[in-house]
Amino acid sequence: MKRITIFMVFICLAGPSFADEFTQADADRWMAEFNLVAEEGRRLWSSPEIGTNGVACGQCHPNAANTHPETYPKFQKQLGRVIQLWEMFNWCLRNPLEGKEMAADDPRMIALQAYALKERRGVKLDPGKH
Amino acid sequence: MNHDIVNDRRRFLKATMSGLVISALPISLVRLSYAAQGGSDFTFAYISDAHIQHVKGTKFVRNWDRGLIRAVAEANLLEPKPDFVFFGGDLAQLGTKAELDHGAEILSGLKHKMHAILGEHDYYLDLGEYWSKLYGDHYRSWDHKGVHFIALNSIKTYDKWTFDRWESPERRMHEMAGLDNPNSSPFMVGEKQMKWLQKDLSKVSKNTPIIIFSHSPLQKIYKGWNFWTEEADEIQQMLKPFDQVNVIYGHVHQIQYNQIGNIAFNSVMATAWPWPYPETYAQAESHLPILTVPMNRADPFNERDATGWQFMNVHSGRVDLEFSLHNNTNRKVAFNEAAGHPQDMSYVDPANRNPAQRHY
Numbered sequence: 001m002k003r004i005t006i007f008m009v010f011i012c013l014a015g016p017s018f019a020d021e022f023t024q025a026d027a028d029r030w031m032a033e034f035n036l037v038a039e040e041g042r043r044l045w046s047s048p049e050i051g052t053n054g055v056a057c058g059q060c061h062p063n064a065a066n067t068h069p070e071t072y073p074k075f076q077k078q079l080g081r082v083i084q085l086w087e088m089f090n091w092c093l094r095n096p097l098e099g100k101e102m103a104a105d106d107p108r109m110i111a112l113q114a115y116a117l118k119e120r121r122g123v124k125l126d127p128g129k130h
Numbered sequence: 131m132n133h134d135i136v137n138d139r140r141r142f143l144k145a146t147m148s149g150l151v152i153s154a155l156p157i158s159l160v161r162l163s164y165a166a167q168g169g170s171d172f173t174f175a176y177i178s179d180a181h182i183q184h185v186k187g188t189k190f191v192r193n194w195d196r197g198l199i200r201a202v203a204e205a206n207l208l209e210p211k212p213d214f215v216f217f218g219g220d221l222a223q224l225g226t227k228a229e230l231d232h233g234a235e236i237l238s239g240l241k242h243k244m245h246a247i248l249g250e251h252d253y254y255l256d257l258g259e260y261w262s263k264l265y266g267d268h269y270r271s272w273d274h275k276g277v278h279f280i281a282l283n284s285i286k287t288y289d290k291w292t293f294d295r296w297e298s299p300e301r302r303m304h305e306m307a308g309l310d311n312p313n314s315s316p317f318m319v320g321e322k323q324m325k326w327l328q329k330d331l332s333k334v335s336k337n338t339p340i341i342i343f344s345h346s347p348l349q350k351i352y353k354g355w356n357f358w359t360e361e362a363d364e365i366q367q368m369l370k371p372f373d374q375v376n377v378i379y380g381h382v383h384q385i386q387y388n389q390i391g392n393i394a395f396n397s398v399m400a401t402a403w404p405w406p407y408p409e410t411y412a413q414a415e416s417h418l419p420i421l422t423v424p425m426n427r428a429d430p431f432n433e434r435d436a437t438g439w440q441f442m443n444v445h446s447g448r449v450d451l452e453f454s455l456h457n458n459t460n461r462k463v464a465f466n467e468a469a470g471h472p473q474d475m476s477y478v479d480p481a482n483r484n485p486a487q488r489h490y
Contacts (some may be wrong), residue, residue: 023356036435044370046308046311052185053183053185053189053191054183054184054223055183055187055191058308058309058310059309060312060404060405060428060430061406062308062309062355062405062411063310063411063413063414064408065406065408065410065411066406066410066427066428066489068490071446078429078431092430095430095433096403096430096433119411119412119413121409121412121413122413122414123412130485
């Protein structure tokens with residue numbers, strides 16, 4: 001009996017920390033965290049600061065249109081292999097923006113991708129599509 | 131019709147550009163398709179949206195420079211010579227004297243007479259003051275070989291936005307320069323110019339063909355990117371009584387064409403870079419004219435892809451556009467008299483379209 005009581009107490013205490021339990025407040029916070037990063041991505045997208053020649057991503061890609069994030073990974077014939085979206089972004093950084101590449105986990109690269117994906121939300125995944 | 135002759139000209143241009151220079155220029159590479167009805171047929175060239183962008187000192191963004199330099203070099207090879215070259219606005223990126231001067235210097239290489247209109251990138255720093263020193267009045271009209279030409283400044287906006295909202299002209303220019311910037315403001319012709327237009331049209335007979343040059347489309351396609359003019363509906367009403375009206379516009383950096391009543395609309399390509407079609411932005415509704423067969427999706431790995439300039443053939447009061455595309459198959463959008471609207475000469479049949487013309 002004592003054991004069962006202890007077990008019940010344990011369940012009551014542990015309940016809220018089950019992995020699949022989260023509150024609306026948690027979900028709101030997580031979305032807000034995402035939106036903060038996507039907003040930073042939008043700022044970088046429209047800013048000359050990630051290149052060297054004043055050109056910004058948004059000059060050719062308003063609202064990140066024609067970046068097709070839902071089609072990656074895909075074969076990029078000009079590079080001769082299947083690449084991820086961030087690798088294509090690095091191509092743009094090097095060429096039209098005459099800037100430096102960013103690491104895949106560079107917070108700025110994550111922000112740029114968060115923005116492009118957010119602008120494309122609702123579109124079905126279609127990896128490989130050209 | 132004159133397809134083969136046009137292809138000869140293309141081959142000639144391509145051969146010449148690749149260094150196989152032919153000493154004697156062939157005459158009559160372009161045959162005028164229709165007999166003139168009053169006035170006479172003629173041709174002109176159209177270059178637009180160069181977006182010359184200053185980096186610092188004597189450095190400008192190389193990519194945009196190359197597009198304009200190439201268009202000027204190719205337009206100089208046209209034979210027979212065009213009556214004039216029109217520049218459709220956005221010579222500069224941020225409207226500075228350095229950018230306008232550098233762009234004007236490249237354009238000064240043209241061997242033909244040139245006219246120009248303002249784009250928003252030329253205007254919002256000093257409201258077109260320096261541009262006027264180079265190219266004259268912001269709007270005007272003239273007659274040429276039986277056609278009434280009107281050049282508009284269609285990139286003005288609400289006075290409150292222009293004069294009261296921003297702390298500096300530089301800030302105002304930057305806010306208008308971002309195509310997708312929600313702080314931007316819709317393009318307008320404005321009350322004063324609307325009155326001028328009404329008065330100007332009142333002196334034109336209804337059977338005189340009219341060609342209007344504007345930077346923005348005088349039709350409403352997508353407000354979010356200013357593929358739009360606030361008074362488009364009123365202007366279309368003003369033009370309704372005339373038999374043949376042609377509107378040629380830049381700003382959109384892509385091929386668009388449409389027919390509304392007697393008004394044929396044609397957009398032109400940019401020499402700088404291409405823009406996505408508005409329907410590729412998944413979060414907003416837009417209205418690309420259904421007549422339009424889209425241009426190819428741009429291949430970003432070639433910096434001249436989906437850019438180019440236009441050669442225009444004016445006949446019987448209508449305009450045919452030949453798109454001279456630097457890295458794509460050239461295209462021709464001609465006025466189809468029987469159908470009564472502009473029509474692509476190669477891709478009108480959906481089965482004949484190029485996979486790269488599918489935008490998503």
